[in-house]
Amino acid sequence: xxxxFPPSEINSIAVKGERKLxxxxxxxxxxxxxxxxxxxxxxxxxxxxxxxxxxxAVHMRPSGVTIPYPPGTANFHYxxxxxxxxxxxxxxxxxxxxxxxxYGYAVALDMTRRDLQLSERAQxxxxxxxxxxxxxxIFSKITKAKEFGEVGPQRIHLSLN
Numbered sequence: 726x727x728x729x730f731p732p733s734e735i736n737s738i739a740v741k742g743e744r745k746l747x748x749x750x751x752x753x754x755x756x757x758x759x760x761x762x763x764x765x766x767x768x769x770x771x772x773x774x775x776x777x778x779x780x781x782a783v784h785m786r787p788s789g790v791t792i793p794y795p796p797g798t799a800n801f802h803y804x805x806x807x808x809x810x811x812x813x814x815x816x817x818x819x820x821x822x823x824x825x826x827x828y829g830y831a832v833a834l835d836m837t838r839r840d841l842q843l844s845e846r847a848q849x850x851x852x853x854x855x856x857x858x859x860x861x862x863i864f865s866k867i868t869k870a871k872e873f874g875e876v877g878p879q880r881i882h883l884s885l886n
Contacts (some may be wrong), residue, residue: 736782738810738831739866747810747828752780752862754806754835778856780835785862788832792860798838805883807876808833810867827870832881834863 737746756776786792794801812828835856842855873879 733783736785738785738864739787740829741866741868741872747867749782749785751782752785754778754780754856778852780857780862782862784857784859785864786860788834788863788865790860790863792836792863795838795858795860798840798855800839802837802839803883804835804837805881806833806835807831807881808864808867824870829867829869830873830876831867832865834883836861836863 736749738749740747754777756778808831810828810831811826813826815823815826818826836858838855838858840855842852845852845854
């Protein structure tokens with residue numbers, strides 16, 4: 726097959742203790758699921774009907790990189806997240822089967838042009854201008870689920886320069 730220009734490389738995340746990389750096709754995000762952040766954003770948490778959005782995998786970067794402040798925004802905001810790496814297909818399954826599909830966990834930064842996100846939200850438009858931004862998805866190495874243990878007692882940490 727011939728392309729007009731080279732296609733994008735497969736995006737991936739390093740895995741602790743592995744030479745092979747975890748391939749990423751898309752980044753699926755859950756919004757409005759953390760009470761304190763929902764309050765900060767002026768919305769209610771709805772656990773029965775969560776809010777979802779996507780980030781393009783081409784915007785991924787590894788933890789520790791320096792990313793430039795994006796043009797066209799006055800409020801480049803960060804959110805520290807627990808990322809779940811799915812290792813096999815699942816669809817409408819119970820909690821036990823869903824957990825068996827988890828390959829591992831990572832720490833991620835969801836970088837957001839907050840002012841653009843809020844202005845789009847106010848006009849009932851998609852958040853893409855604020856969320857799906859170049860270099861806006863930062864990931865640590867993945868820790869395999871069996872090494873990570875039960876989710877709960879771990880601590881994730883962010884330090885800012």
